Amino acid sequence: MSELNMEEIEFLVELLNKYPTESLRKIAELEGIDYYRLKRLYDKYYGEYVQVNAMYRIEKVGLRSYIAFLSVPRSELRSVAARIQQNPFMIDQTAMFGFKNGISSILHIPKEQVKYIDEMLSKYSEDYEYYEVTRYPPKKKRREFGEWKYSYDYAVLMDILKWDARTPMKEISRMLGKTRPTIRYMINKLREDGILRGFIATIDMDAHDRGVLGITSRLDEAVLEYFKDYEIMVGVLDGNKYILEWFFNSKEDLGTKLFEFSTYVEKVAIEYFDLLVDFNKNRKFQRFSQMIKKDGSGYRSILEF
Template sequence: MIELNIEEIEFLVELLNKYPTGSLRKIAELEGIDYYKLKRLYDRYYGEHVQVNAMYDIVKLGLRSYVAFLSVPQNDLRFVAHRMYQNPFIVHQCAIFGFKNGINAVLHIPKEQIKYIDEMLTKYSEDYEYYEVKAYPPAKKREFGEWRYSYAYAMLMDILKWDARTPMKEISKMLGKTRPTIRYMVNKLKEDGILIGFFANIEVDTYNRGVLGITSTLDEAVLERFRDYEIMVGVLDNNKYIFEWFFSSKEDLGTKLFEFSNYVEKVAIEYFDLLADIEKNRKYARFSKMVKKDGSGYRSILEF
């Protein structure tokens, strides 16, 4: 295992956010950096510790975002997690212990299929709750689109989501499309507002724990109190809010739980590392599993 230098990683991320799909030689030329030094950094960290991923506007794709909490017995946790990861509409999950002991999952559900969410979740647990979640502050109006592309677009979106720096030669081979066609497809996604952009992410397990809370009251004091911390805020349906505070298992869990519980009505601890191997080893095929092969729309969330 290589020794990580966080300054080198942050330097590489800064460059890749500036030139997410640019060649290393071009980046070195534009920034006045020694090419071989940049290549050594890239070969050292890219792929395992640094990744450039595509970001999509799922609202324009007709997908609604939900967060679900399922009670799962400890002995069945990994078995259920494996089953859930077969469903591409379940896009993320982690182990939680608190107001629900089991799994916290993020769902992207086609707008016309939200009536089937209960039936889908009962496949994995008899005790669950879920909420539609929006960014904070929420947009005043959301206009949900629909899937209106060929199946090749779903494959392309998966490739770019998994690694936006995948060489064009490889993408061409995977899709069976010419490079000009692929460039047209990428530009089409951008013009339609589906592809928001490419962003470099650090894949270092700095935060492997989280405190998650749900409350019906948004106390502005909590935003001010945790302004300088890794915290995310979301708006749930039924006039509720969700907070997540990320931290390391090396930090004192009890103190953080006690402090955070003052601001929420329901609280749980997230263990991101317990199911991380399942998520990491899953072949990335989200949109290409969601979408029908004929491109006519989404498959049923109950198929999996």
């Protein structure tokens, strides 16, 4: 591919955030731009550098979100990652070195199976810690968790939309063996039930292949102000701790960033997103459809894998 043009990429992302699932012809018509110019940009960047994905409220289907940190010897890192990859309730994996040397993973756990988390994680490591994680700032209203009350086809559809929300309706129809009106009904059902929050267009260029992760029991608002111009994310852990992630590129000065960041947290680790990226990218269409029993009666056991 020719040299990337960030202005073109950002222009495409802006359009797709306004019209995430509309056809290119419809977008061109609504925006008054040349269809063939738009199609050239789309063909050039979509799929490899730009993606549109569904966003879900997982609590609506009875899932709780956790982050786990597992000690894993460097020599066993990829073999353990391969085993974790088979478990759909462990959403992604990142190599980390710091207060735990090994793997961090996001977990989506059915509410009634939270009591089995220790048993599940002990399959991969004898030394681990985990926390329930929610968004920052914390909500005052108590979260209510729903149930899975849909057929298995809904799980497959959710995976398709999560992977690529612009998958052609013809292709979705083929994958589900259902008519287009039925698929539209299913999508509307997910939206009406509050599960499907919407769609978001993002740039995926592996621009950030490193991160500094920290945990603290006290979050100073001045820290957020200090880092406001950087790629940083904040989450709430178990209601009384906070997690901070600072994303950057390996070409930048790692030592300086680690030293700077460590003054604001009590636990700190370096994340290497590129070391296990292949495991995460090979999980196409394998999240909800592997969590849910084929008869649609609910979640499989997190200990099956």
